Amino acid sequence: SPAFAQSTPDSNKIVVAHRGASGYLPEHTLPAKAMAYAMKPDYIEQDVVMTKDNRLVVLHDHFLDRVTNVAQIFPSRAREDGRFYAIDFTLAEIKQLSVTEGFNIKDGKQVQGFPERYPIWKSDFKVPTFEEEIEMIQGLNKTLGYDIGIYPEIKAPWFHRHEGKDISTAVLKVLKEYGYTDKASKVYLQTFDFDELKRIHDELMPAMDMDVKLVQLLAYTDWNETMVYNGKGQAQPYNYDWMFVKGGMEEVAKYADGIGPWKPMVVSDQSTKGNIKLTGLVKAAHQHGMQVHPYTFRADTGRIPAYANNFNDMLDIFYNTANVD
Numbered sequence: 001s002p003a004f005a006q007s008t009p010d011s012n013k014i015v016v017a018h019r020g021a022s023g024y025l026p027e028h029t030l031p032a033k034a035m036a037y038a039m040k041p042d043y044i045e046q047d048v049v050m051t052k053d054n055r056l057v058v059l060h061d062h063f064l065d066r067v068t069n070v071a072q073i074f075p076s077r078a079r080e081d082g083r084f085y086a087i088d089f090t091l092a093e094i095k096q097l098s099v100t101e102g103f104n105i106k107d108g109k110q111v112q113g114f115p116e117r118y119p120i121w122k123s124d125f126k127v128p129t130f131e132e133e134i135e136m137i138q139g140l141n142k143t144l145g146y147d148i149g150i151y152p153e154i155k156a157p158w159f160h161r162h163e164g165k166d167i168s169t170a171v172l173k174v175l176k177e178y179g180y181t182d183k184a185s186k187v188y189l190q191t192f193d194f195d196e197l198k199r200i201h202d203e204l205m206p207a208m209d210m211d212v213k214l215v216q217l218l219a220y221t222d223w224n225e226t227m228v229y230n231g232k233g234q235a236q237p238y239n240y241d242w243m244f245v246k247g248g249m250e251e252v253a254k255y256a257d258g259i260g261p262w263k264p265m266v267v268s269d270q271s272t273k274g275n276i277k278l279t280g281l282v283k284a285a286h287q288h289g290m291q292v293h294p295y296t297f298r299a300d301t302g303r304i305p306a307y308a309n310n311f312n313d314m315l316d317i318f319y320n321t322a323n324v325d
């Protein structure tokens with residue numbers, strides 16, 4: 001989330017505030033979303049997972065331990081793999097937790113992403129519900145006269161299904177309740193799971209008299225291990241290859257309005273992972289009438305130069321000078 005994006009009058013491009021203003025405040029907290037709103041993006045993103053009592057909360061992971069103090073507050077509630085799954089906690093319990101800057105375990109130690117700000121365990125941001133966040137965005141839209149949209153991602157549908165929960169139906173119910181019902185609604189609904197997005201399009205939305213815009217997310221294949229549940233709380237490889245064979249794009253175009261590739265899939269990128277650009281991906285998507293919404297733009301990574309400290313500069317560089325086919 002680079003500094004102070006402007007709104008984008010050019011309708012060919014949209015700006016999505018990824019996890020809110022997550023470069024400045026702990027991701028997916030309401031302060032991060034309010035700050036994102038003030039930057040006037042076109043859409044604000046929500047990653048959505050489910051609680052034990054079937055509430056939807058805005059959280060990137062389907063476990064709580066990367067960004068909250070859950071291990072301190074509920075030390076005995078981890079599963080065998082040591083993780084604290086949101087689905088094992090009620091909303092009331094999750095509301096007792098403090099959200100901090102994300103951290104990872106490196107060499108057995110907690111390493112915080114941004115150690116200089118909001119030191120771990122000292123801040124008291126909360127996990128919002130999906131509804132709380134929509135109400136804030138819609139309230140600001142009414143107050144300020146903007147029409148900033150939402151961009152929810154259904155996280156880990158396979159995991160929720162395994163736990164006996166239909167997260168997609170729950171998300172669609174909330175969207176309908178808040179007036180996001182058709183393609184004119186200011187919403188894109190996204191997920192990495194091909195089968196689930198197709199089910200949303202073919203079965204769930206028609207049954208609920210809904211037809212919102214859908215985006216098929218594409219992951220870098222090295223991340224596949226995070227995609228599919230193996231029944232033990234762990235994950236297994238997920239096969240994206242079919243997408244890139246003849247006819248794959250046509251299949252996606254039957255149910256999706258756009259694809260969401262990782263940025264290096266559409267821009268030659270030698271920075272961290274080598275060149276994984278999928279030649280022809282953008283053109284093929286456009287030929288099939290689909291939009292392309294790459295993620296994620298950051299001022300300090302990839303091929304976006306450091307001088308591009310404004311989002312429009314970054315978009316110009318991306319579209320005009322980067323090797324986008």
Ligand code: G3P
Pocket residue numbers: 018045047060153190217260295
């Ligand atoms: O919108 C796509 C993007 O959000 C997917 O990445 O891991 O940040 O949810 P992630």
Ligand code: CA
Pocket residue numbers: 045046047153
């Ligand atoms: Ca996301």
